[in-house]
Amino acid sequence: MNNTDFIIKCYHADHIRKKQPNQFYILTNDFNETVDIGNAKQPIPTIVYDSIIDLFQHSEINHEHILYFQNCSNKFIEKLNQFTTNFNNLYQLRTFINVLKKIKVNDYFFFSPADKYPLDLNLPHIVARELCKLNNADKKYFETYKTITDNYIHLWTYDNESSTKTIKTGNPVKQNRTCRFCGKREPETTFSHASHAISEGFGNKRLFCNEECDICNNKFGKTIEPSLLNYFNIERSFIGVKGKKNKTPNINLNYYRPHDCYRSMAKFFISLLPIDNFIIFYYTIKWINGSEAPHPLPIIWRTLEPPQYQKPFPKVSLFIQPDMQLNKNIPHSLIDFSFGPYRYLCTIPFIPHDNKDYSNADDFDDFWQVFDIYNAVKWDALDWSSEQKIKDQLNIKINFHFQKNKS
């Protein structure tokens, strides 16, 4: 198993938003499942629920509390077999039982009823790290990324190929939505159209932001997003992405404004955030909207990906520092965006917690120590602060090579 996938799967905005009773989270080193048993219309009988709770080990101090880390001991397997015999006529339990039976003997696993799941954004990391430790599993990922995970919450990685689900950030109930970009709600604005969290022109058909209103969606689609799409036009046409109406772009070199490219990238970050407190991004959002006067913008770092990592679709990771332990010498928030042959690291600008503007390469000295693992490759410093219209010259040597990920 790939440990990066583990993070992706176990961190999901929905996990902390929908705290359903009769829903359980089961995480192992091999899989991550959210299992429903019954629903509001057809709840399972209390006696069955109690028997479920009895299957697991409880805290000695507080018997109400189920331990998060359980062991798939022989005793547990015995209890589970008995439970299966007792309730095998209940179809609502089938998935639940099957998932528990997938756990390897003597392995530790994380178990929590959804309504007892602690609201801690960093939890998936803690769980993953702890499970690796308990199961003597491959800890390399966590050790390699230790300096990053000590400083940042790795909010999530989204990789278009390995995901099959549609993911929507933000409030699912229209009437309760506030647009992340203009702050308006219904009836002042509308949320009739699905807003892509990453432009559809990159081939994104699965990642949406509920909290971008129709007016903002329309505005960004006409202003800043075309710049970023034009910037990536060569890559998009060679890859043959299916954008709007499944159209593939032609190899045209169109004008783009670097400043608007930067704003688009930051807009992706805001759209993808699985949180609902945007106060620290107040100035960032103002700037994305075009109402903040130009400042020096942080340097954007770009590297050429080795062929095996080049992807014909966008791959995105978000990093944000936890409020409890801010390190003011490194950027508060970042988006790591890969598409085609290149990977970009973009600092999210105008966050009051940052005490530098990161417009000089030297401002990143501490950053590279934290992102030590990224240091193995050479990164170019790009300046995307210009508001001038630019058109690239087609004198590049195209050297694309994609490998299908077989795992």
Ligand SMILES: [Zn+2]
């Ligand atoms: Zn809006």
